[in-house]
Amino acid sequence: MKPSIGRIVHFNDEVGKTLAAVIVAVVDNVVNLSVWNEFGHQFNVLNVRQGNEPGQWNWPPRV
Numbered sequence: 114m115k116p117s118i119g120r121i122v123h124f125n126d127e128v129g130k131t132l133a134a135v136i137v138a139v140v141d142n143v144v145n146l147s148v149w150n151e152f153g154h155q156f157n158v159l160n161v162r163q164g165n166e167p168g169q170w171n172w173p174p175r176v
Contacts, residue, residue, distance in 0.1 A: 114172060116144050122170045124148045129167050146170060
């Protein structure tokens, strides 16, 4: 699936915790994200690559 602005994704923080995020920009093979932590605090993360490692984003699993 190709990333696009407005899509909901998962972001893995530096300790590997999965957080909700929205893609706000797509540049080549990286995205910029608006991320919310478990307390509802929002922060931005720039130039994020897709993957399953800390600091990366991925599509949420279908349930």
